[in-house]
Each structure stands twice: as structure tokens, then as C-alpha cells.
Amino acid sequence: MPLLDVRDLTIGFTSADHRVPVVSNLNFSIEESEIFGLVGESGCGKSITALSILGILPQNAYAQGTIIFKDTNLIELDPESMRKIRGNEISMIFQEPMTSLNPVLTVGYQIAEVLMTHRGMKKKAAMDRAVDLLGAVQMPSPEIRLKEYPHQLSGGMRQRVMIAMAVACSPSLVIADEPTTALDVTIQAQILELLHSLRQERNVSILLITHDLGIIAENTSRVAIMYAGRFMEMAVTEAIFSNTKHPYTKGLLESLPIEKGVPLNPIPGFVPRADELPSGCRFSDRCSYVIDRCRVMEPEFIEVSSGHFSRCIRTEEIAWKS
Ligand SMILES: Nc1ncnc2c1ncn2[C@@H]1O[C@H](COP(=O)(O)OP(=O)(O)OP(=O)(O)O)[C@@H](O)[C@H]1O
Ligand SMILES: [Mg+2]
Incomplete structure (x- = not known):
């Protein structure tokens, strides 16, 4: 049994009185501990596919087909159950962490918040765990960085924070949507290396979305174009x-x-x-x-x-x- 099994997935938008599909009849599966690549030019439907797996499509979108994750069809899931899975069992790393992180909260608190929400941890314990997580994503001086705000960190450090948040609850599946596009080549390599070690050490499966075939060649086991x-x-x-x-x-x-x-x-x-x-x-x-x-x-x-x-x-x- 694959970890994720997508069958006949069609996603589209409703405008006025008609529906326009933007993603048509996708079939693919992701095995446990696999890095699966999704490649294509801008606008081909990569992000929309990712959002449908997380159940966070825009209001005017619709999705048909099945997305089976560990025996559960995510497409039919009620919003409350989907919220429990999102950030917990399936999480996402976005391209530009600056827009996903809250500018007025310390990065430590933002990581801790994930643990407080999904694991019911108390703030002190969650903050302690956030230090460990920052260490695990190889953030330099995690105790100091914990208390800083997103704008005080470099792009690469912010992406490490996003990864720490994504893996805080030990998810089975991480969706990384262009996780390194905004970073320079050296930092890009470090972040990809980090994703690999997560796969190896935590058995995480990764859906790696990119327009860069070079990244696909070096990091994935299977790929859909x-x-x-x-x-x-x-x-x-x-x-x-x-x-x-x-x-x-x-x-x-x-x-x-x-x-x-x-x-x-x-x-x-x-x-x-x-x-x-x-x-x-x-x-x-x-x-x-x-x-x-x-x-x-x-x-x-x-x-x-x-x-x-x-x-x-x-x-x-x-x-x-x-
Ligand atoms: N809110 C929306 N309403 C209508 N159409 C949308 C909406 N969001 C996205 N689309 C359309 O869905 C299609 C797929 O977009 P998507 O963002 O998934 O592309 P992508 O492959 O991720 O591109 P990129 O590489 O630029 O990130 C595009 O044609 C886009 O115009
Ligand atoms: Mg996209």
C-alpha cells in the first residue's frame, strides 16, 4: 500500500456558471519514505495539486477523484478532520517563507504553536522542543534564533524554520513546493540535503515540486512531468x-x-x-x-x-x- 494514492484527480475553478478544469485526471502514488518529483512549467497545475492534497484549495475551486492517504479519502473528509491531518500528518513547505511566517511572532513561538495546536503541549515544553527542532534543521545557535523574528533571519534560515515547523509533529508526508527557488545555489544544496536527511532519519515521504530538472535528477526516485x-x-x-x-x-x-x-x-x-x-x-x-x-x-x-x-x-x- 502506498502512503498516498491519487486516482483520477481533477481540479478546476468555477467562474460565473461554468467550470474550467486546470488539472485533469491525475493518477500517481507516493511510497513510504520516497521523494517523488512533480515538474512542469509555470501555470501547469503543480501548486493546485499540492493544495488539493492539503485540503486548502481556494474558495472557488472544486476537486474530484480520490486522494487516499493511509486508508482515508482526503477529498471526502470533513474540514475538522482535515485540519487535524494538516500540519500534523501532512505538512507543507512553501517557496517563500517570508509570506508564510508571521512577521510579528518569534520563529520559536511559531514552531511551538504547531505543537501546542496539534499535540496539546504547554508553551514551555513546546518552546523547549522548538529549540531541538531548530537544532535538527541545523540552525546555527538555535537558542538565540528561537527568540528572533522572521525578518532578522536570512532566506536560508527562514526556510529552515519552515522545515522545522513542517516536521514538528513528525508527519508522514511533506509537500515541498519550490522549496529552494528563492535561495542561492549553496543554500539550495544545504536545504535539499536537509530534506534528504529527514527522509532517511524520520522515514518521511516528500512530494518535491520544482520547475528545475537538475533538482529532480539529484533528489527524487520517481517523477511526473x-x-x-x-x-x-x-x-x-x-x-x-x-x-x-x-x-x-x-x-x-x-x-x-x-x-x-x-x-x-x-x-x-x-x-x-x-x-x-x-x-x-x-x-x-x-x-x-x-x-x-x-x-x-x-x-x-x-x-x-x-x-x-x-x-x-x-x-x-x-x-x-x-
Ligand atoms: N484562484 C484561482 N482562480 C482561478 N484560476 C486559478 C486560481 N489559482 C490558480 N489558478 C489557475 O490554475 C492553474 C494552475 O496554477 P498553479 O498555481 O497550480 O500552477 P503551478 O504549476 O504551481 O505554477 P508555478 O510554477 O508558477 O508555481 C493556472 O492556470 C492558474 O491560472
Ligand atoms: Mg506553483
Whole structure:
């Protein structure tokens, strides 16, 4: 049994009298102690997917399908039960900690608050535990930092505080949405290292959301490549790089800088809006392998080899490796 099993997940927004899906029929699972990657360009639906797992979608959003977490379908869960799971069994690390942390409370208190809310701990005990947690996320001088406010810390330190809050109640699943995008490369590596040690030492599963395939290559065991609300390819991470099956993945790989000074080769065009999708394959307008048939019907998500899925009618025809 996987820890998280998402089946046929569709998420959309209601505007006026019609519904526009922005994420369509996702199927994926995350095993215990696994780091699963979710990649795609801006606007493809990564964060909305994360928010649906946490039950914190915006007011005008709807979600259909099932999200099974430890035998419970989170989609059907009442708000009170969902609140008990959120921050406790499933927690989230956001991209920009400055907007998620409260500027007028010390970081120590904010960590302690999680423990007071979910574990019913008294303030003194919770503050003591907050020092331990800051130590566990390798915050320098945790006793001193505990009493400081978010603006007194560097970006990397703030992200460590967010991670301490996320793991305070020993969750089984942590969703990290672009956790290192705002940080410089050295700090980025330290934060990713920290996520790894959490996985190893605490058996935490991590859903790692990023637009950076370099981060995926080094940190995940399996990955789903998302485009315009659909999974286009999903496989063990190594296979995504060595045996690419989808032109979109190929395009993302080719747009990576190989070395300094070598120009990028970005995919031309933009991700289409959810209410302006092209007919047939959603990627057809930007795909260099497109043929007429691609525009007729949207391809199925086919298992092309064991555990390796691709949504392209030309997957079998084309030797993707050039
Ligand atoms: N409150 C909202 N109302 C209507 N549409 C929304 C709302 N929030 C997000 N969307 C739409 O949902 C789609 C998915 O957005 P989402 O934030 O999940 O993208 P993302 O993949 O996380 O992008 P990024 O890499 O920029 O963070 C987008 O097309 C966006 O316009
Ligand atoms: Mg996002």
C-alpha cells in the first residue's frame, strides 16, 4: 500500500456558471519514505495539486477523484478532520517563507504553536522542543534564533524554520513546493540535503515540486512531468533522463543549461490557458514532433514499459535519443 494514492484527480475553478478544469485526471502514488518529483512549467497545475492534497484549495475551486492517504479519502473528509491531518500528518513547505511566517511572532513561538495546536503541549515544553527542532534543521545557535523574528533571519534560515515547523509533529508526508527557488545555489544544496536527511532519519515521504530538472535528477526516485494540467510522462527518475519518452520532457531537458555560456534551447511558445487548450494533444502547438493525427484526439497515458508512462502517440515511433 502506498502512503498516498491519487486516482483520477481533477481540479478546476468555477467562474460565473461554468467550470474550467486546470488539472485533469491525475493518477500517481507516493511510497513510504520516497521523494517523488512533480515538474512542469509555470501555470501547469503543480501548486493546485499540492493544495488539493492539503485540503486548502481556494474558495472557488472544486476537486474530484480520490486522494487516499493511509486508508482515508482526503477529498471526502470533513474540514475538522482535515485540519487535524494538516500540519500534523501532512505538512507543507512553501517557496517563500517570508509570506508564510508571521512577521510579528518569534520563529520559536511559531514552531511551538504547531505543537501546542496539534499535540496539546504547554508553551514551555513546546518552546523547549522548538529549540531541538531548530537544532535538527541545523540552525546555527538555535537558542538565540528561537527568540528572533522572521525578518532578522536570512532566506536560508527562514526556510529552515519552515522545515522545522513542517516536521514538528513528525508527519508522514511533506509537500515541498519550490522549496529552494528563492535561495542561492549553496543554500539550495544545504536545504535539499536537509530534506534528504529527514527522509532517511524520520522515514518521511516528500512530494518535491520544482520547475528545475537538475533538482529532480539529484533528489527524487520517481517523477511526473506535468503540462497544462496533465501528466505527460511518469517514470523512475533515471529513466526520465536516460530513456525519455515524451517530446515535452525532451524539450525541458534540451532547455537546461549544459554548461556556463552554452545557450539554452527553450521550448518555443507558452503553456496554453486552461480554457484555451488546443484540440488533441495539449502540447501539440509547441511540439517539434507534431503530425496531423496529434491534433485529432488527446493521447492516452500509456504504460510504455514497466512503470514508465507517456502520453504521446509517437512514443513508440521515434527514437527520442538524438
Ligand atoms: N484562484 C484561482 N482562480 C482561478 N484560476 C486559478 C486560481 N489559482 C490558480 N489558478 C489557475 O490554475 C492553474 C494552475 O496554477 P498553479 O498555481 O497550480 O500552477 P503551478 O504549476 O504551481 O505554477 P508555478 O510554477 O508558477 O508555481 C493556472 O492556470 C492558474 O491560472
Ligand atoms: Mg506553483
